[in-house]
Amino acid sequence: MKTIFITGATSGIGKATAETFAKQGHRLIICGRRKEVLEQLQIELSNITEVYSLVFDVRNQEEVENAIHSLPEEWKNIDVLVNNAGNAHGLESISEGNIADWDAMMDGNVKGLLYVSQPIIKIMKERNTGHIINISSVAARQTYANGVVYCASKRAVDVISEGMRIELTEFGIKVTNIQPGAVETDFSKVRFKGDEQRAATVYAGYEALKAEDIADAISYCVNAPERVSIAELCIYPKAQAEPRTIFRK
Template identity: 90%
Template structure:
């Protein structure tokens, strides 16, 4: 049984990951910004395992530190960190984009990941074991027009994962970088500011991945034998050939 810390646990890939680990009997620390949603998830998952919840925004470094420091001692022995919290905002060229969208993506996808990782890495290094799973994207593999800043933020996750592996392997800490392709979650609805009709077109004409597909992959990486370290895993839906190419019916 492991103690697993998951950010962005209230929806999408984060929630699916929490659900699969709960059913496996791992102890969970679920994190998110929406207190009521987090409390409901805690009640649901408590049917399977021990669950602790933390409410904070990864973009706020002081909130992150205060939340992690508030953990009871028996919950600070964190075995696995799943850095899932992140976002995409807007799909415009650099010349027309909203700067606040850039800030949201860089603050959440890059700085937020670092804010959460630093204190937990210190805990893992003190016991010479642990596993960090960073959720990147196939957008890190190939930049696409009008998504430049989002692609850059996910490329940064790839680089951070590589750097973590270089710094942490000697301490017995594994680092896994996960690059999902097109996954049908609230991702596009958030990117398009709640425009559900536009978001639906992203997943039209083919069968996209679902959050549980990525959760299954994360589960495999975390539950692999201790001698096995999955450094990177890229997951496309069957209809997607590369980040910009999806074959639709």
């Protein structure tokens, strides 16, 4: 049984990952910004495993530090960190981009990942064991027009994952970077600021990945034999050839 810390656990890939690990009997620390949603998830998952919840915004370094330091002693030995929290905002060219959207993506996808990782890495290094899962995107592999800042933020995740692996392997800490393709979650709804009709077009005409597919992949990486370290994993739906190309019926 492992203690698994999951950011962005209230929806999408984060929630599916929490549900998958709960069924396997692992202890969970679920994190998110939406207190009521987080508490409801905690109630549901507590029926099958031990669950502790932390409410914070990964973009706020002080909130992150205070939350992690507030963990009771019996919850501080974190075995696995799943850096899932992140966002995409807007789909405009650089010349027309919204600065607030840029800040939200860089603060959440890059700085937030670092804010959460640093204190947990210190815990893992003291114990000479651990596993960090970073959720990147196929957008890190190929930049596309009108999504340049999002692509840049996810390529940064790739670089951070590589750097973590270089710095942490000697301490017995595994680092896995996962690049999902098109996954049908609230991702596009957030990107298009609640425009459900526009978001629906992203997943029209083909079968996108489900959040559970990525959760299964994360589970495989975490539950692989101790000698095995999955460095990178790129996952497309069958209909997607590369980040910009999806074959629709």
